[in-house]
Amino acid sequence: MTPVEILLITMFVGLLIGIMTGHPIAFVLGGIASIAGLIGWGDAIFGIFVVRIYDTMNNYSLMAIPLFVLMANFLTASNVAEGLFEAVRYLLGPLKGGLAVAVIAVSTVFAATTGIVGASVITMGLLGLPTLLKNGYNKQLAVGCVCAGGSLGILIPPSIMLVVMGSYAQLSVGKLFLAALVPGLLLSVCYTIYVVIICNVRPDYGPPLSAEEAAAMPVPARIKNALINLLPPLLLIVAVLGSIFGGWATPTEAAGMGAFMALILTFLYRQFSWKMVRESVYDTAKTTAMCFVILFGANAFTSVFLGMNGGQLVERVVESMGVGPWGAYIIMSIIVFVLGMFIDWIGIVMLVFPIFLPIMQGFGFDTLWLVTSMAVLLQTCFMTPPFGYALFYIKSIAPKEITMQDVYKGIIPFIVIVLIVVGITAAFPDFVLWLPNNASPAI
Numbered sequence: 001m002t003p004v005e006i007l008l009i010t011m012f013v014g015l016l017i018g019i020m021t022g023h024p025i026a027f028v029l030g031g032i033a034s035i036a037g038l039i040g041w042g043d044a045i046f047g048i049f050v051v052r053i054y055d056t057m058n059n060y061s062l063m064a065i066p067l068f069v070l071m072a073n074f075l076t077a078s079n080v081a082e083g084l085f086e087a088v089r090y091l092l093g094p095l096k097g098g099l100a101v102a103v104i105a106v107s108t109v110f111a112a113t114t115g116i117v118g119a120s121v122i123t124m125g126l127l128g129l130p131t132l133l134k135n136g137y138n139k140q141l142a143v144g145c146v147c148a149g150g151s152l153g154i155l156i157p158p159s160i161m162l163v164v165m166g167s168y169a170q171l172s173v174g175k176l177f178l179a180a181l182v183p184g185l186l187l188s189v190c191y192t193i194y195v196v197i198i199c200n201v202r203p204d205y206g207p208p209l210s211a212e213e214a215a216a217m218p219v220p221a222r223i224k225n226a227l228i229n230l231l232p233p234l235l236l237i238v239a240v241l242g243s244i245f246g247g248w249a250t251p252t253e254a255a256g257m258g259a260f261m262a263l264i265l266t267f268l269y270r271q272f273s274w275k276m277v278r279e280s281v282y283d284t285a286k287t288t289a290m291c292f293v294i295l296f297g298a299n300a301f302t303s304v305f306l307g308m309n310g311g312q313l314v315e316r317v318v319e320s321m322g323v324g325p326w327g328a329y330i331i332m333s334i335i336v337f338v339l340g341m342f343i344d345w346i347g348i349v350m351l352v353f354p355i356f357l358p359i360m361q362g363f364g365f366d367t368l369w370l371v372t373s374m375a376v377l378l379q380t381c382f383m384t385p386p387f388g389y390a391l392f393y394i395k396s397i398a399p400k401e402i403t404m405q406d407v408y409k410g411i412i413p414f415i416v417i418v419l420i421v422v423g424i425t426a427a428f429p430d431f432v433l434w435l436p437n438n439a440s441p442a443i
Contacts (some may be wrong), residue, residue, distance in 0.1 A: 009311045025347045029297035033304045055279045061167040064339045066288040073280035074262035078269045083229035090222040093209030097199030100145045103128040108188040110154040112237045121150030121393040136168025147390040148414035151382040156184035173251040174244045174443035175436040179372040247440040271358035273335045283411030298350025332356045339343040340381030367373030369429045383411045
């Protein structure tokens with residue numbers, strides 16, 4: 001084994017130690033890259049880092065990140081989800097498991113307007129979880145629905161994760177949005193099917209809304225209320241995604257339009273205040289800074305690793321295993337799944353893509369399909385113990401009777417569903433590629 005190979009292996013060992021000891025992923029990546037770069041190339045490495053940081057900051061597609069985050073913050077401030085959930089829970093509440101289905105349905109709509117998991121999980125946790133528990137729902141099913149539904153925000157477009165993945169894989173973000181749309185909706189449908197089945201098999205898991213509570217709002221009033229609260233977010237979704245899919249606007253331009261329309265919604269829902277604007281802008285700045293610091297650290301790590309021919313080393317290891325194209329895909333998927341237990345999606349994308357995308361492209365896999373498949377799998381990084389963010393979001397706002405064990409047990413069926421949908425996307429690539437392949441050439 002050559003000194004360079006020893007250094008490359010040491011980088012990965014150091015990365016694992018840094019992650020397992022709980023240090024911030026951005027500084028672990030950047031620190032290891034700096035040490036390895038100094039050993040390999042001397043102080044010239046810092047000039048390379050500056051160039052990579054400049055290239056990242058000069059990437060026009062990534063400008064969509066702060067705009068989509070700002071849109072999400074304005075929407076959260078407008079309380080649009082609150083009215084929507086109230087309307088849908090009366091529509092679906094009389095069914096077995098209807099309230100849990102309402103949580104998933106509203107989470108799906110909210111995912112298509114926010115793209116931020118933290119906002120979706122906390123909002124739906126505050127709105128839906130107390131209602132589910134009050135109506136006698138199984139604790140584990142209740143927290144599982146909120147975590148799984150809230151996590152759809154990183155898959156259903158517009159999603160900042162898809163923006164980063166598309167930019168890094170040099171794909172059209174618009175086409176990636178189209179490719180992820182059907183798997184994202186399928187995931188929502190599969191969650192719903194599971195809830196309906198389990199609540200019919202075990203009626204005590206999801207009892208229907210009481211007759212007294214259902215009578216509080218007549219059916220015509222429920223439909224009217226649902227339309228009033230559903231129409232504004234649907235118009236926003238159509239405006240943002242329709243302009244992208246129609247080729248009329250780039251994702252960055254659509255994000256700017258979406259942020260403006262979300263601000264208008266704060267007026268319509270009478271939630272506008274300068275304090276709200278200040279807090280939304282501040283939260284946007286924090287989230288954007290976090291994303292870009294991780295991007296900078298990951299860029300530094302991959303530039304050193306690939307500059308020392310680490311990609312060829314991994315490729316030789318995979319080829320020596322004799323696993324073939326699908327074996328390599330499974331290995332990549334396992335690595336993504338395991339990493340998702342410890343780090344967030346940004347670190348995974350920036351670590352795995354530079355190393356494995358060239359290998360998978362060499363095997364003849366379609367890059368758009370591959371990236372979409374990984375985007376579906378990355379749903380699990382928010383839900384897998386021990387460090388899934390959605391698990392801690394829900395625990396932070398859950399009543400005291402909800403233990404961490406309840407959260408862990410509740411999320412397991414939904415993780416299995418994600419893996420099933422990943423299998424469907426792998427078995428039927430046209431399921432993912434049909435929409436982008438038939439889209440407007442302007443996208």
